Amino acid sequence: MRVLVAPDKFAGTLSAVEAAEAIAEGWRRRAPGDEIVLAPMSDGGPGFVDVLHATLGGELLAVVTRGPHGETVPATVLVVGDTAYVESAQVCGVHLTGGRGGESATTAGLAPVLRAAAASGVRRVVVGLGGSGCNDGGAGVLGALGATADVPLERGALGLDGITTLDLARARDALGGVELIAATDVDIPLTGLFGATKTFGEQAGIAEERQAGVDGILEQYAALADRRRSLDPGAGAGGGLGYALLLLGGTRVSGIDLVSEAVGLADRAREADLVVTGEGAFDFSSRAGKVPYGVAAVAADALRPCVAIAGRVLVGAREMRALGMDAAYSLVDVVGEERAVTDPAGSVATVAARVARTWSASG
Incomplete structure (x- = not known):
């Protein structure tokens, strides 16, 4: 039996690569004769690169x-052929802010990473967006x-x-005409009831009573930059980094679709007998990219x-089937x-062995 293992990260405990390895380890305990194919996945958030x-x-x-509050941080650009991949969470992620200071956190540190990617000689730069601790509408990176x-x-x-003037000309010329692609895990606009601040402001550390004010500031900013584009799907991804990339001439794609195509997931699934995926919490938000x-x-x-396999499963059987x-x-x-938190890899392996007992032909 061939089993395709394609999980996301278990946020805060295991990377997608570590989760895939733990599932494989547990599966082999119960069904050592099965062939395990690893395909760790990402939706554009942490772990993308x-x-x-x-x-x-x-x-x-x-x-x-530099990170969201000016601290020095490392980042990595992955170059594969004529494409460079960048992960915004390495520079702007909520793990760097601890969910605090969202009103002052800046995306400016992404600019040197984009410059390095463009200077590597590639034709296009794909930027994974997700897990942001910033909410500046991408103004930092543009500046x-x-x-x-x-x-x-x-x-x-x-x-x-209080912004009243904005000139994007130099920013639009800064990357030498490379094609920009925003790989997002959400399709929200920049502002409004379903925008970046209302949806992820709390994650970024913006108090509920401040969210309307911050959204109004971003409305003013968007009116000067390009109001129409601020309403595009994905403009609100990454605290508005999606909007900045759109303003630079970029396009938006689904992060999971992009990664699936890049790793040949469809072909691997056709060659498998069973597909195993996973994440930290499996709930209805899992449907949103x-x-x-x-x-x-x-x-x-x-x-x-x-x-x-998930840290928590927060949907019933009917909802689970609706999620496919x-x-x-x-x-x-x-x-x-307690064990799920203190020994995440061992816990995943234990559950994977139990799953193999049910689903493997040799279990």
């Missing part, structure tokens, strides 16, 4: 830049690329308050069953919350 490098290989370029305004562009959303839903869709197209999943197994339900 690692996942693609694990499957595609390529050259890694190290970049030193660091040369955009000018009558207020500071690199001091977060608060710095944009997340890895398990995308993997399940690929498995369904290949007429293969798909099961999920044949079954889902919770670490917390099987090993308990």
Whole structure:
């Protein structure tokens, strides 16, 4: 039996690569004769570059830049053929802010990474967006690329308050005409009831009573830049980094679709007898561009069953089927919350062995 293992990260505990290895280890305990094919996945958020490098290989370029509050942080550009891959979470991720200071956090540190990617001689640069600790509408990266305004562009959303002029010409010329692609895990606009601030402001550390004010600041900023584009799907991804990339002439694609195509997931699914995916929490938000839903869709197209292993499973059987999943197994339900947190890899392996007992032909 051939089993395709294609999980996302288990946020805060395991990378997608580590999760895939743990599932494989547990599966082999119960069904050592099965062939396990690893295809760790990403929706564009944390782990995007690692996942693609694990499957595609390529050259890694190290970049030193600044984080959301000015601290020095490392970042990596992956070059594969004529494409460079960049992960915004390495520079702007919520793990760098601890969910604090979202109004002053800046995306400016992404600019040197984009410059390094463009200077590597590639034709296109793909930027994975997700897991952001910033909410500045991408103004920081635009300013660091040369955009000018009558207020500071690199001091977060608060710095944009009162903006009346904005010139993007130098920023649009800064990357030498490479094709920009934003790989997003959400399709939200920049502003409004379903925009970046309302949807992810709390994650970025913006208090609920401040969110309307911050959204208004971004509305003012968008009115000067390009109001229509601020409403495009994905403009609100990465705290508005999606909007910045659109303003630079970029296009938006689904992160999970891009990674699926890059790693040849459809062909691998057709060659498998079973597909196993996973993530930290499996709930209805999984439908909004997340890895398990995308993997399940690929498995369904290949007429293969798909099961999920997750830290928590927060949907019932009917909802699970609506998400395209044949079954889902919770670490917390099987090993308990304490062990799931303190020994995530061992817990995943334990649950995977139990799944193999049910789903493997030799289990």
